[in-house]
Amino acid sequence: MDDRGGSPYDTAMPDSHEPPTAPPLHVPVMLDEVLAALQPQPGMIVADGTLGGGGHTRALAERVAPDGYVLAFDRDPAALRAAERNLRGHAIKLVEADFADLPLVLAQLGVPAVDGALLDLGLSSDQLADATRGFSFDADGPLDLRFNSGEGEPASALLKRLNEQQLADLIYQFGEERLSRRIARRIVERRATAPLETAGDLARLVRSCVPRSAGHAIDPATRTFQALRIAVNHELASLERALAHLPDALKPGGRAAIISFHSLEDRLVKRAFRDDIRWEALTRRPVRPGDEEMSLNPRSRSAKLRVAVRK
Numbered sequence: 001m002d003d004r005g006g007s008p009y010d011t012a013m014p015d016s017h018e019p020p021t022a023p024p025l026h027v028p029v030m031l032d033e034v035l036a037a038l039q040p041q042p043g044m045i046v047a048d049g050t051l052g053g054g055g056h057t058r059a060l061a062e063r064v065a066p067d068g069y070v071l072a073f074d075r076d077p078a079a080l081r082a083a084e085r086n087l088r089g090h091a092i093k094l095v096e097a098d099f100a101d102l103p104l105v106l107a108q109l110g111v112p113a114v115d116g117a118l119l120d121l122g123l124s125s126d127q128l129a130d131a132t133r134g135f136s137f138d139a140d141g142p143l144d145l146r147f148n149s150g151e152g153e154p155a156s157a158l159l160k161r162l163n164e165q166q167l168a169d170l171i172y173q174f175g176e177e178r179l180s181r182r183i184a185r186r187i188v189e190r191r192a193t194a195p196l197e198t199a200g201d202l203a204r205l206v207r208s209c210v211p212r213s214a215g216h217a218i219d220p221a222t223r224t225f226q227a228l229r230i231a232v233n234h235e236l237a238s239l240e241r242a243l244a245h246l247p248d249a250l251k252p253g254g255r256a257a258i259i260s261f262h263s264l265e266d267r268l269v270k271r272a273f274r275d276d277i278r279w280e281a282l283t284r285r286p287v288r289p290g291d292e293e294m295s296l297n298p299r300s301r302s303a304k305l306r307v308a309v310r311k
Contacts, residue, residue: 027125028055029259029300033287034118035059037257037307043067044115047249049099049242050074052124054083060118061090071106071114073099075147075233082126096148100242102249113251119242121235122261122303135229137203137221143196145229155228159196164188174236174264175227182209183224199225217298226262239268247278250310255282257307269306279308 028034034056040046040063048057051074061070069091074080080094095105099119106113123135131141134155145155153161162170168184171177186209187196196202203221210220230236246256256279260266266286273281286304294301 027297027299028053028059029120029122029297029303030287030289030293030305031056031059033305034120034257034259035063037282037287037305038116038118038255040064040068040116045111046070047099047102047114047117048072049102049117049119050121051079051083051094052120052122053079053126054087056118056120057083057092058087058090061087061092065091068115069093071095071102071109071111073097073102073105075151076127077148077150078130079124079126098238098242100238100245102242103245106249113249113254115251115254117246117250117254117256119239119256119258121239121259121265122299123229125299134199135225137199137219137225140198140200143199143202145225145232147233152232152234155202155232156195156197158228158232159187159202160191170231171224171227173227174230175223175225176263177210177223177227179210180224230264236264236268239265243268243272243276247276247310252310254310255307256310257305259303259305260286261302261304266304266306273306273308278311280311282307282309 038046038060040060042064044064045068046060046064048060048070051057051072054072057070057072064070071093072083073095075096075098077096080096083092083094097105102117127133128136131139134141134144143154143156143159146152159167164184167187168181171180171183177183183206186205190196190205196205202224203219206221206224207219212220250256258269260269273279283306286306289300289303
């Protein structure tokens with residue numbers, strides 16, 4: 001099978017005369033920096049392990065055309081459906097899978113290795129805007145938080161199942177929330193009379209436990225929601241698995257660019273690029289968004305980009 005040959009993942013989108021759909025809300029973070037890091041060229045095959053709103057994917061596909069393509073992964077079926085509409089006509093193969101499965105997918109495609117890989121580990125604005133997913137704690141949608149609603153258990157079920165100590169440990173470990181014990185105690189007290197079923201329910205409870213710091217823009221519920229989202233999607237385990245196998249999926253000289261949004265992710269990426277002898281780190285310190293980007297896209301404020309080349 002050649003590099004572009006048929007397989008269950010061969011879903012490159014042809015041109016279409018269908019009417020256009022509304023563009024995605026997501027703004028790709030540090031797009032110029034990502035392109036400078038990966039240096040995509042015509043004919044390359046690049047893996048985008050986190051399709052999301054498709055902004056990075058589109059830009060990469062435009063630069064590897066006409067003979068290359070982007071292999072775009074996402075666990076979220078909604079993101080893949082949107083990409084089928086909004087990225088139609090670009091040389092992109094869509095894969096509904098965890099980015100940690102990149103080596104397996106390449107084997108099934110008959111592709112020995114890719115020229116570059118991107119992981120943008122943040123949520124997309126489109127996911128946050130969907131009130132039915134529970135990612136936004138400003139909405140009263142179901143407290144789900146799964147990237148794929150057909151996998152695992154929703155966050156609401158997790159809150160019902162875990163005991164107080166387990167909840168406190170989870171919120172502290174994955175959310176780095178210093179008031180995790182207070183929050184866990186209130187969750188257990190509340191569920192004795194009424195389960196927490198919506199994002200708004202949980203956000204209001206957490207806000208009653210965690211005082212908002214003066215002049216601090218971050219919602220007090222942010223760290224608890226982060227912890228639950230990481231838990232139900234097994235995000236850190238997935239990232240660890242991806243980092244262990246990513247060098248095997250890259251050609252020698254191929255580059256990997258990873259954007260993280262909290263310290264737990266960034267530490268894993270930093271350690272892998274530093275300690276794995278297959279990598280040569282190109283960023284001693286993470287690249288951060290510029291002031292203009294942070295002003296235009298406040299969600300980029302916590303982003304950190306690290307880049308390495310496969311030896």
